[in-house]
Amino acid sequence: MxxxxxxxxxxxxxxxxxxxxxxxxxxxxxxxxxxxxxxxxxxxxxxxxxxxxxxxxxxxxxxxxRSQGTYVNFEADVIVREGSFSCARCGASISTGHFVQLDGGELGPFGSTCIRKVLGREN
The missing domain is CATH 1.10.10 (Arc Repressor Mutant, subunit A)
Incomplete structure (x- = not known):
């Protein structure tokens, strides 16, 4: 989409x-x-x-x-693409973009640190 x-x-x-x-x-x-x-x-x-x-x-x-256990799976739900991107969270220039695939569409690109923060894997 x-x-x-x-x-x-x-x-x-x-x-x-x-x-x-x-x-x-x-x-x-x-x-x-x-x-x-x-x-x-x-x-x-x-x-x-x-x-x-x-x-x-x-x-x-x-x-x-309210629903536990429906976490984003890095292997299945996060697509990694090489290119020239700006992180959607912090605005940094990145060459590897991480995109979260959701039923409603795609979020990203995010850098390697920001993807963890967005998904709650890192504070």
Whole structure:
């Protein structure tokens, strides 16, 4: 699916559905959502939609995914491509891009450190 045709709300909700932590602060959840959109209204819509659909619970400044074990698998769900990219998280120039394949579309590119942060494998 071309990046322009991807629904940022669907991508963000799907990303939240794949959180690896039992809970995250709302700020950390927004940090992940920022990889989909930096628009504050869309970020709020993503979080509200995820709560409304029962994907996550939000209480006392924490976000908790409702389904455990649906993590992004690095071997199956992350595609690595060589080229000239800018990291979607930090903006750094990278020659190896990591792209997360979700049902709603593709997120990325991310550098090797940022992909771990986006997926919750590194703080």
């Amino acid at each position: 071309p990046a322009d045709d991807q629904d940022p709300v669907e991508l963000g909700v799907e990303l939240l559905a794949h959180l690896e932590h039992a809970e995250l602060s709302v700020a950390d959840a927004i940090d992940r959502i920022e990889t989909v959109t930096t628009n504050p209204q869309l970020q709020r819509e993503i979080l509200d939609t995820a709560v409304m659909r029962g994907v996550v619970d939000r209480e006392d400044g924490l976000v908790r995914p």
